Amino acid sequence: DQQVKQNSPSLSVQEGRISILNCDYTNSMFDYFLWYKKYPAEGPTFLISISSIKDKNEDGRFTVFLNKSAKHLSLHIVPSQPGDSAVYFCAASGTGGSYIPTFGRGTSLIVHP
């Protein structure tokens, strides 16, 4: 039973446009959410996080939105660059339960020049 779902295995966008990666979760105990980026042959790299007390967190070109009522979060990358091409993992953890993050299966983003 997947508690964190990334329903789009892949996404293709044009350089300069917006990339929107989506993530849904089912466990209402999750209160901390993270996005990681992974290049081939490397480990995942932390990108951005958001606590459940917020609904938006921004860091440069990356913005994460959280909709707690819908149990949905999204990562926006504006503008997208070819170097953003990677696999993006959504993860969620909960201080009320296990703090070990649960990861989605990832979305492969390809940004075309």
Add this chain to the structure above:
Amino acid sequence: KAGVTQTPRYLIKTRGQQVTLSCSPISGHRSVSWYQQTPGQGLQFLFEYFSETQRNKGNFPGRFSGRQFSNSRSEMNVSTLELGDSALYLCASSLLARGKETQYFGPGTRLLVL
């Protein structure tokens, strides 16, 4: 500050053999977690160690085990290897792992079981 290091980076074994993977966390980090990543799957949690004690365990068979040393370095062992154990094994460290904390990953060990 040096990042998380994992050795070896690549490994080829045959079915029935056993393997030991090593992870050195970021200096000062006391929590070390291990994950398995296979094609099409997310990162599946194996176990977490803190101060030489296993604190959390995922849903993997007993063939998968680990330990942590007093310097926070960790090893994981897989005995009686199966073809399905071929995967990227990732180690992640964090300061305390008490929630709302970021894990930092190593580059992984790519294991191929023939």
